[in-house]
Amino acid sequence: MSVISYGLVRARLEPSGSMLARNWVAMRRAWVLVVSGGVESLLFLFAFGFGVGSMVGDITLPDGTVISYTSYVAPAILANAAMMGTLLETSINVFAKFKWMKVYDGILNTPMRPGDVALGEVWWALIRGGIYVGMFVIAMGAFGLLDSWWSLLAVPASVFIALAFSGIGLTLATFFREWTDFDWMMAVVFAMFLFGGTFTPVEAYPGFAQPIVYVMPLYHGIELVRGLSLGDFSPMMVVNVLYLVALAVAGTWFAQRRLAKALYK
Amino acid sequence: MPLENEILVRARDLRKRYGDHEAVRGVDFEIQRGEAFGFLGANGAGKSTTMRMIGCVSEPSGGHLEVFDRDPHTDGPAIRARLGVVPQDNTLDTMLTVFENLTVYAGYFGIKRKEARAKAAELLEFVQLTARSGDQVNDLSGGMQRRLAIARSLINAPDLVILDEPTTGLDPQARHLVWERLFQLKQQGVSILLTTHYMDEAEQLCDRLVVMDEGRIIAQGSPRELIDTYVTKEVVELRFGGKHTTALAEIARGLDGIGGQIEPLPDRILVYTDDADDTAAALEAREIRPTSMLDRRATLEDVFLRLTGRALVEDEA
Numbered sequence: 001m002s003v004i005s006y007g008l009v010r011a012r013l014e015p016s017g018s019m020l021a022r023n024w025v026a027m028r029r030a031w032v033l034v035v036s037g038g039v040e041s042l043l044f045l046f047a048f049g050f051g052v053g054s055m056v057g058d059i060t061l062p063d064g065t066v067i068s069y070t071s072y073v074a075p076a077i078l079a080n081a082a083m084m085g086t087l088l089e090t091s092i093n094v095f096a097k098f099k100w101m102k103v104y105d106g107i108l109n110t111p112m113r114p115g116d117v118a119l120g121e122v123w124w125a126l127i128r129g130g131i132y133v134g135m136f137v138i139a140m141g142a143f144g145l146l147d148s149w150w151s152l153l154a155v156p157a158s159v160f161i162a163l164a165f166s167g168i169g170l171t172l173a174t175f176f177r178e179w180t181d182f183d184w185m186m187a188v189v190f191a192m193f194l195f196g197g198t199f200t201p202v203e204a205y206p207g208f209a210q211p212i213v214y215v216m217p218l219y220h221g222i223e224l225v226r227g228l229s230l231g232d233f234s235p236m237m238v239v240n241v242l243y244l245v246a247l248a249v250a251g252t253w254f255a256q257r258r259l260a261k262a263l264y265k
Numbered sequence: 266m267p268l269e270n271e272i273l274v275r276a277r278d279l280r281k282r283y284g285d286h287e288a289v290r291g292v293d294f295e296i297q298r299g300e301a302f303g304f305l306g307a308n309g310a311g312k313s314t315t316m317r318m319i320g321c322v323s324e325p326s327g328g329h330l331e332v333f334d335r336d337p338h339t340d341g342p343a344i345r346a347r348l349g350v351v352p353q354d355n356t357l358d359t360m361l362t363v364f365e366n367l368t369v370y371a372g373y374f375g376i377k378r379k380e381a382r383a384k385a386a387e388l389l390e391f392v393q394l395t396a397r398s399g400d401q402v403n404d405l406s407g408g409m410q411r412r413l414a415i416a417r418s419l420i421n422a423p424d425l426v427i428l429d430e431p432t433t434g435l436d437p438q439a440r441h442l443v444w445e446r447l448f449q450l451k452q453q454g455v456s457i458l459l460t461t462h463y464m465d466e467a468e469q470l471c472d473r474l475v476v477m478d479e480g481r482i483i484a485q486g487s488p489r490e491l492i493d494t495y496v497t498k499e500v501v502e503l504r505f506g507g508k509h510t511t512a513l514a515e516i517a518r519g520l521d522g523i524g525g526q527i528e529p530l531p532d533r534i535l536v537y538t539d540d541a542d543d544t545a546a547a548l549e550a551r552e553i554r555p556t557s558m559l560d561r562r563a564t565l566e567d568v569f570l571r572l573t574g575r576a577l578v579e580d581e582a
């Protein structure tokens with residue numbers, strides 16, 4: 001990279017870095033909260049993977065391969081962990097900072113712009129999601145659910161999920177008015193978790209439901225992580241990645257527009 | 266030395282509209298480097314709206330505004346980098362400690378960590394909050410939070426500090442502590458822009474001020490000039506036992522021709538005059554005998570009353 005473009009990138013990213021730094025300082029005293037979110041997904045893995053898995057045993061995928069049900073479900077729960085980590089961080093926490101604590105009102109009196117704030121929140125959500133994913137992958141490895149070295153690619157794959165959902169969560173945060181709105185979000189999230197291909201291949205759903213599943217961001221995340229951790233590559237993964245990145249960009253851009261509209265009044 | 270007559274803020278026919286309500290209705294003013302400039306006005310006059318436009322966090326809906334010779338529309342970040350802002354509601358970061366509020370805020374200006382910490386310590390000393398450095402913001406009293414917000418606004422060594430109602434809601438002692446700090450800033454040559462609805466604050470702190478009412482500037486000048494222009498030197502306050510509003514208005518009509526302007530208030534009548542003794546004699550001549558008579562120097566409060574027919578601070582009953 002040339003010196004000039006390095007300088008430009010730095011100038012662009014430094015402000016969002018100070019938003020990230022603010023969150024780091026604020027959370028320094030509350031790491032228990034961050035880590036507890038990861039523990040929750042581990043409990044899911046135990047309940048579904050080992051509990052249900054021990055009863056189902058092996059399953060046959062549409063392409064004929066036979067794998068243990070636990071190996072089939074674990075990547076989906078990983079995808080879910082990445083989603084929850086970032087979605088909660090961006091939606092609930094950003095909502096609280098935005099509407100309750102008025103943190104951004106103070107920040108916008110500095111050279112910081114709404115876009116810097118939004119981007120800083122995305123970086124922070126990625127870090128938080130990354131912590132969940134890291135904890136989870138280590139647990140998967142410890143339980144022998146990582147079939148090959150390829151499966152470590154599930155980690156970067158989860159980053160795309162985290163990106164997409166931080167964009168979505170940011171936008172939601174700007175629309176929410178009260179805490180009950182989060183119940184709606186959680187209902188949708190749970191529906192995605194149940195029907196987004198977590199427990200069965202999407203081909204098992206009735207025909208009319210399949211297009212709905214294809215629209216769900218979590219479905220694309222699950223496909224990506226599952227394909228990688230099972231070492232089962234397909235060109236569709238490019239579509240999965242593009243879909244997630246598009247959501248991230250659109251969500252972040254839209255969120256900063258909404259923040260600007262609400263705060264530059 | 267500051268440049269002679271360097272203009273920091275220039276506004277011409279500046280307007281701000283919210284829906285079909287116009288909060289600021291075409292104001293003109295210029296703020297010079299080194300001066301303490303005030304906006305005096307009652308609640309809802311449009312002071313905060315004007316401050317927010319100068320602070321580049323609110324887009325004007327009409328007119329012309331220049332801050333540091335730049336256009337807020339295109340150069341917001343560059344302008345804000347040189348401003349220090351104490352918003353009406355502090356907007357301190359309640360998830361951070363007192364000290365972190367300063368260091369983190371410094372980060373938003375791109376100030377490096379080490380420098381930020383040194384500066385934060387120095388500013389906490391300045392606002393006398395060093396002992397509270399590690400406390401949560403919510404544990405501070407209102408006056409302390411205000412001082413912290415002032416310290417925070419100074420973190421980038423701003424060319425202009427904007428304070429929106431710096432002492433509203435504070436008890437007298439806390440107000441005096443804030444005033445002391447602002448005096449000190451003035452002495453250091455820092456340019457100050459403040460809004461207030463306290464006339465004593467405006468009188469004490471401002472070199473020059475505008476009186477704002479219902480989105481318009483209705484008078485401007487130094488506190489002395491305003492008083493000399495709009496009211497007489499002295500004011501005689503008359504009270505008539507328990508008599509109120511209508512009864513007082515009745516009496517006021519009988520005062521015609523005594524002194525200058527007569528201003529009946531809910532609980533007393535003000536008589537503007539150049540000579541209180543003459544006025545007392547005139548009252549006696551008409552056999553009007555108030556239960557109490559107080560003469561005092563005219564203040565900005567009187568200017569406001571004279572210009573708008575209303576008191577600056579509504580009775581907080």
Ligand SMILES: Nc1ncnc2c1ncn2[C@@H]1O[C@H](COP(=O)(O)OP(=O)(O)O)[C@@H](O)[C@H]1O
Nearest residue numbers: 265283288306307308309310311312313314315
């Ligand atoms: N964000 C807003 N949306 C709609 N109206 C507003 C908004 N902010 C201020 N106003 C209105 O504009 C007028 C001036 O308000 P403001 O500038 O806060 O006055 P002041 O600071 O002098 O008390 C008030 O009538 C207020 O209700």
Ligand SMILES: [Mg+2]
Nearest residue numbers: 312313314353
């Ligand atoms: Mg105000």
